[in-house]
Amino acid sequence: MSTLRLAVEIGGAGHHPGAWRHDDAHPGRLVDAGYHVELARTAERATLDFVAIPDTFAPPPAALPPSARGRLDAVAVAARVAPVTSGIGLVPTATTTHTEPFHLSKAIATLDYVSHGRAGWEADVSRTEAEARHFGRKHAAPAEDLYAEAGDAIEVVTRLWDSWEDDAVIRDVATGRYVDRDRLHPIDFTGAFFSVRGPSITPRPPQGRPLVVVRVDDDPAWVPAARYADVVRTSAPDLETARSFRARIRAAVEAAGRDPDAVAVLVDIATQLGRSADDAQRTWNELDRLGGRPWRPESSRFAGTPSGLADLVEEWFHEGAADGFVVRPALLPAGLTALADGLVPVLRERDLFRHAYPGRTLRDTFGLARPASRYAA
Amino acid sequence: MERPLKQIHLAAHFPGVNNTTVWSDPAAGSQIEFDSFVHLARTAERGLFDFFFLAEGLRLREHRGRIHDLDVVGRPDTLTVLNALAAVTTHLGLAGTVNTTFNEPYELARQFASLDHLSAGRAAWNMVTSSDAFTGENFRRGGYLDHADRYGRAAETIATARELWDAPNGRFTHHGPQFDIAGVFDVPRSPQGHPVLIQAGDSDAGRDFGAAHADAIFTIHSTLEAGQAFHADMRARLLRHRRGADELRILPGATFVLGDTDADAHERADVIRHQQVGPQTAIAFLEQIWGRDLSAHDPDGPLPDVDPDPDAVITRGRVRHGDPAAVAKLWRETAEAKKLSIRELVIELTGRQSFVGSPATVAAQIDEYVQSDACDGFILVPHLTPAGLDEFVDTVVPLLQERGSFRTSYTGTTLRDHLGLRRPDHAAGRAAAS
Numbered sequence: 001m002s003t004l005r006l007a008v009e010i011g012g013a014g015h016h017p018g019a020w021r022h023d024d025a026h027p028g029r030l031v032d033a034g035y036h037v038e039l040a041r042t043a044e045r046a047t048l049d050f051v052a053i054p055d056t057f058a059p060p061p062a063a064l065p066p067s068a069r070g071r072l073d074a075v076a077v078a079a080r081v082a083p084v085t086s087g088i089g090l091v092p093t094a095t096t097t098h099t100e101p102f103h104l105s106k107a108i109a110t111l112d113y114v115s116h117g118r119a120g121w122e123a124d125v126s127r128t129e130a131e132a133r134h135f136g137r138k139h140a141a142p143a144e145d146l147y148a149e150a151g152d153a154i155e156v157v158t159r160l161w162d163s164w165e166d167d168a169v170i171r172d173v174a175t176g177r178y179v180d181r182d183r184l185h186p187i188d189f190t191g192a193f194f195s196v197r198g199p200s201i202t203p204r205p206p207q208g209r210p211l212v213v214v215r216v217d218d219d220p221a222w223v224p225a226a227r228y229a230d231v232v233r234t235s236a237p238d239l240e241t242a243r244s245f246r247a248r249i250r251a252a253v254e255a256a257g258r259d260p261d262a263v264a265v266l267v268d269i270a271t272q273l274g275r276s277a278d279d280a281q282r283t284w285n286e287l288d289r290l291g292g293r294p295w296r297p298e299s300s301r302f303a304g305t306p307s308g309l310a311d312l313v314e315e316w317f318h319e320g321a322a323d324g325f326v327v328r329p330a331l332l333p334a335g336l337t338a339l340a341d342g343l344v345p346v347l348r349e350r351d352l353f354r355h356a357y358p359g360r361t362l363r364d365t366f367g368l369a370r371p372a373s374r375y376a377a
Numbered sequence: 378m379e380r381p382l383k384q385i386h387l388a389a390h391f392p393g394v395n396n397t398t399v400w401s402d403p404a405a406g407s408q409i410e411f412d413s414f415v416h417l418a419r420t421a422e423r424g425l426f427d428f429f430f431l432a433e434g435l436r437l438r439e440h441r442g443r444i445h446d447l448d449v450v451g452r453p454d455t456l457t458v459l460n461a462l463a464a465v466t467t468h469l470g471l472a473g474t475v476n477t478t479f480n481e482p483y484e485l486a487r488q489f490a491s492l493d494h495l496s497a498g499r500a501a502w503n504m505v506t507s508s509d510a511f512t513g514e515n516f517r518r519g520g521y522l523d524h525a526d527r528y529g530r531a532a533e534t535i536a537t538a539r540e541l542w543d544a545p546n547g548r549f550t551h552h553g554p555q556f557d558i559a560g561v562f563d564v565p566r567s568p569q570g571h572p573v574l575i576q577a578g579d580s581d582a583g584r585d586f587g588a589a590h591a592d593a594i595f596t597i598h599s600t601l602e603a604g605q606a607f608h609a610d611m612r613a614r615l616l617r618h619r620r621g622a623d624e625l626r627i628l629p630g631a632t633f634v635l636g637d638t639d640a641d642a643h644e645r646a647d648v649i650r651h652q653q654v655g656p657q658t659a660i661a662f663l664e665q666i667w668g669r670d671l672s673a674h675d676p677d678g679p680l681p682d683v684d685p686d687p688d689a690v691i692t693r694g695r696v697r698h699g700d701p702a703a704v705a706k707l708w709r710e711t712a713e714a715k716k717l718s719i720r721e722l723v724i725e726l727t728g729r730q731s732f733v734g735s736p737a738t739v740a741a742q743i744d745e746y747v748q749s750d751a752c753d754g755f756i757l758v759p760h761l762t763p764a765g766l767d768e769f770v771d772t773v774v775p776l777l778q779e780r781g782s783f784r785t786s787y788t789g790t791t792l793r794d795h796l797g798l799r800r801p802d803h804a805a806g807r808a809a810a811s
């Protein structure tokens with residue numbers, strides 16, 4: 001029996017586009033460290049697997065006034081939160097289209113150091129011409145190319161993590177050598193989009209390889225997900241869609257020569273919890289009104305009571321539709337507090353969810369062994 | 378009339394990947410575990426320092442075609458460590474070295490604005506311009522930049538970053554030789570307006586870049602006179618760029634060795650120099666100039682009789698020296714005149730600590746440099762990770778405070794406050810951008 005996974009996405013004033021106008025939202029605090037720390041600590045109190053910190057180079061939605069735009073570099077936010085948390089996984093999004101794989105690799109490795117082994121990385125692509133214009137180096141490309149490039153970037157990032165063997169630093173006073181250079185490896189990657197020589201400038205991170213997360217909504221994302229993802233995120237409007245997706249992605253993982261039981265499939269779910277179903281729906285309607293239109297996310301949605309959401313989670317999990325969920329509270333921080341104080345206690349009572357973290361690292365939380373470096377003899 | 382005492386600015390440089398850092402000492406800790414960074418940063422903050430400083434090097438150094446293994450190797454990602462340190466400090470400035478050649482302005486502006494927000498106004502950016510093809514092999518852009526263009530790209534990078542930081546409602550358009558970009562910048566103006574900008578580079582082009590753009594200069598000067606000359610030179614350059622003399626802080630890097638007495642300190646300094654230049658390091662140092670394998674030579678014996686190979690480049694990823702034949706000749710003469718072995722010569726050439734003495738002596742020297750306009754303070758480089766600054770903070774800082782030339786508490790909250798620098802005018806930015 002696998003373990004139920006629960007993560008929360010902490011982006012903007014909440015997942016609902018009308019959230020920033022709500023009285024309970026704090027759009028002005030989106031750039032404050034304290035805001036992110038509070039969210040991460042709430043998620044940690046609920047012993048969630050990780051916080052997903054979204055990011056994009058795309059312009060903010062035009063409807064957002066500058067005062068509500070505050071969006072910071074996600075790796076930076078994760079690093080700022082790391083020293084003042086101790087159990088929660090930290091999974092920032094970092095894109096691969098306009099960035100340098102070498103920089104990404106050392107940034108996530110360093111996040112792993114400052115969090116003592118709680119780092120993950122959600123690899124994403126930049127699809128639009130608006131993003132391309134922020135860099136001015138190339139035009140927007142078809143999804144096939146973007147995901148092929150993302151796959152190469154993940155390959156390079158993970159090779160660089162392995163490029164220092166664990167025991168490379170020897171501090172051998174007798175011979176005057178600080179490192180054993182035979183345990184440092186060039187990665188010599190050459191692909192269609194870039195080449196990278198290596199080794200990394202950063203020693204192998206505490207987890208060996210921080211967890212790689214890939215969202216699969218488009219067809220071209222299947223290839224890098226099947227090859228590299230430790231966690232697959234997806235959208236699914238109903239249980240049947242989710243179950244069929246999970247079966248197919250597990251088959252794809254197996255076809256790529258990996259163990260499907262070592263890959264967690266998490267479905268996104270937008271939530272609004274309330275004392276009663278009516279109460280929750282009222283808030284959702286209020287957010288729709290504030291957002292100027294009824295909003296329905298592409299993935300599943302739940303407005304109701306904590307025990308109602310627990311029923312849904314339990315059903316999908318037991319039916320093999322998902323290994324767990326990435327919850328996207330319609331409204332933050334209230335929606336996350338409601339998870340911690342509402343949903344999680346119910347799941348714990350039903351023996352469906354942990355009371356404490358099983359270890360120190362994100363790999364421990366996911367029950368994944370620390371991999372050896374691919375370069376180790 | 379006597380002018381009021383200048384206030385000293387101090388920064389703490391995390392010990393780097395060169396032989397200044399002594400890893401072989403029993404007290405030497407991890408160069409990568411976060412606790413080491415926390416220890417140095419908290420010590421610096423306890424000592425009321427202006428900022429913590431991280432260098433950067435984007436490819437492991439090589440010697441004779443292999444990774445140089447005698448010095449510390451490996452370092453973290455600069456910005457990620459600084460963001461994490463923001464969580465465990467409250468006032469200390471957080472300065473990161475980030476290259477302008479292998480990064481794009483949109484991302485850099487966003488990263489530094491993020492650090493400035495997440496640290497509540499304590500971010501600084503040391504812009505460096507290394508553009509060698511050796512380092513470029515780690516990047517998709519490669520080493521495409523000509524050495525002569527490095528400051529052109531750097532200047533356009535900072536100009537572009539400032540346009541983004543100042544953009545009204547985030548909208549920006551920039552057309553230039555290096556960057557042709559437009560769109561919306563999504564980070565609201567950060568507490569300092571712009572992070573503090575530091576420049577490190579000593580060439581004429583580098584000095585001019587610093588005078589035009591920087592808030593602080595990281596430099597190296599061995600003597601008081603050299604410092605005064607540099608200070609005067611920068612003053613003249615500032616004027617040419619229509620900037621006031623009070624708009625730039627000059628902060629040389631400096632090492633130090635303390636002892637109960639001056640004699641104790643000199644004894645310790647000698648031990649440290651021998652730790653910094655072990656037998657293998659001495660030979661490797663010579664090989665950089667000779668361009669040949671000298672491993673058969675005795676480090677405690679005389680310099681090699683053979684001449685340097687004029688064509689060999691055997692060290693990559695570090696600063697180049699002058700003409701090898703001339704350097705070798707000079708070194709041989711020095712060694713013969715002073716009767717020095719290879720190792721003793723290398724110690725003589727490289728191992729000089731900037732300040733050696735009792736706390737009172739060092740405090741007096743530091744104060745003298747600042748009061749006589751050789752600089753505005755120092756970026757101190759301890760030789761030990763992580764505790765190499767402890768003694769300085771415990772013994773020298775109180776004496777500087779007694780002298781009236783160093784703060785006794787932080788009087789502001791941002792790094793600009795500590796350095797006495799103005800917050801850039803938003804309105805000016807708006808006018809320039811519109």
Ligand SMILES: Cc1cc2nc3c(=O)[nH]c(=O)nc-3n(C[C@H](O)[C@H](O)[C@H](O)COP(=O)(O)O)c2cc1C
Pocket residue numbers: 431432433434474476504505506507577578579580581582583584595596597630
């Ligand atoms: C004191 C000092 C510190 C420097 N630190 C770094 C560094 O950490 N990383 C780096 O890539 N370059 C560093 N540099 C190199 C300079 O930024 C610059 O790229 C190089 O000196 C070439 O420019 P120049 O010809 O103007 O000196 C440093 C230079 C100086 C003088």
